[in-house]
Amino acid sequence: MSDKKATLTYDGKTIELDSLTGTENETGLDITKLRAETGLITLDPAYGNTGSCTSDITFIDGGKGILRYRGYAIEELCEKSDFLETAFLVLYGHLPNSEEKETFKTGVNDAAGMPSDIIGHLNAFPKDAPPMATLSSLISVLAAHNTDDLGVAYEGESFTKPLYTIMAQVLELAAGQYRVNIGKTPNTYNPELSYAANFMHLMFSEPGQPYEVLPAVEKAMDLFLILHADHEQNCSTSTVRIVGSSQSNLFSSVSAGIGALWGPLHGGANCEVIKMLNSIYNDGIAPSDFVAKAKDKSTGVKLMGFGHRVYKNFDPRAKVLKVQVDNVLEALNIDDPLMGIAKELEEMARSDSYFVDRNLYPNVDFYSGILLKALNIPIDMFTVLFAIGRIPGWIANYRELHTQGQRIGRPRQIYTGSALRDYVDLENR
Secondary structure (H helix, E strand, O other): OOOOEEEEEEOOEEEEEEEEEOOOOOEEEOOOOHHHHHOOOOOOHHHOOOOOOOOOOEEEEOOOOEEEEOOEEHHHHHHHOOHHHHHHHHHHOOOOOHHHHHHHHHHHHHHOOOOOOHHHHHHHOOOOOOHHHHHHHHHHHHHHHOHHHOOOOOOHHHHHHHHHHHHHHHHHHHHHHHHHHOOOOOOOOOOOOOHHHHHHHHHHOEOOEOOOOOHHHHHHHHHHHHHOOOOOOOHHHHHHHHHHOOOOOHHHHHHHHHHHHOOOOOOOHHHHHHHHHHHHHHOOOOHHHHHHHHHOHHHOOOOOOEOOOOOOOOOHHHHHHHHHHHHHHHHOOOOOHHHHHHHHHHHHHHHOHHHHHOOOOEOHHHHHHHHHHHOOOOHHHHHHHHHHHHHHHHHHHHHHHHHOOOOOOOOOOOOOOOOOOOOOOHHHO
């Protein structure tokens, strides 16, 4: 707590509210005692001005384009780390030493191998079922197969066992569902491959014909996962925390996070980028004409993948991913008309004062959509990849809320419905 206090006066009564300042000089007012002492609550739709917790995990400065996990700049992690090492950092707060890193990797590898009767669940879904629906359901199914791991824990084997199970088997479940839906047999996790390469193998390897994961592809996929590992108290992370605060198990909390991420305003944004590019191409619209329509609010046309609610200068994740997109397109020798449209849109938006003045720059969703399309990931699985990358952040937040002993989440409301009314019998209505 800081020595500085705020004074609130209402209806003749005055109370003092403590302030607290984080390590990066973020300051907030502590209103914990507000309702008890005044009967008042605050109204903050969408919680845009409300801090639901204190957290040691991720720091974002949207004005300066800063993203750090546990104090480490995202740019440096993308340059020097890999996804499993970054996942360990996000979860435990420090970079692992060689023994810790190997133990973590072994734990994930050993947990691979989804239960044999899960195949029945994969086959039970309609072939056109949305992958995010099946993934959320299948994580809950894992709870049914791991009934000894449904308690609340944040240390020791009681925590690491479900952690490893989810991190390893989410790859198998996501890729396995895809393969079953197209009439193919799920592949087996390969502990000799990296986490990122395993996903590509599980998706695309065929009997007697292993999928060759090019270094540029492996690096790009690894960076995609790192860049999505956590992002402060967003919609899905807040969902995981509030579900976890009820003492719900890790499987159900992660499943709930997947449901929250599914929406096009959250994890589905990169899908909308590709839909936009397809629409421009299929309708024969010149990119310049599309940009002109996007600038005219009366048209309802939106330039998807530009701007961000948090970042007001640039999205640091986008700068990292753009380089990898270029590397992948070169390595795979891709000549895709959608890529040409994307580059034209990017160049126009970066040079047009309308977009520059409004800070509508390409964000991570713009480049991740292009990247995943280049890697032949089906568009309806883009958000699945986002979920896989975000799992360490969700679990880290689940762990943190329990280490802090946070009580069950229970927001308040301002009731605006009818006052007390008398019941009217049916014949008199």
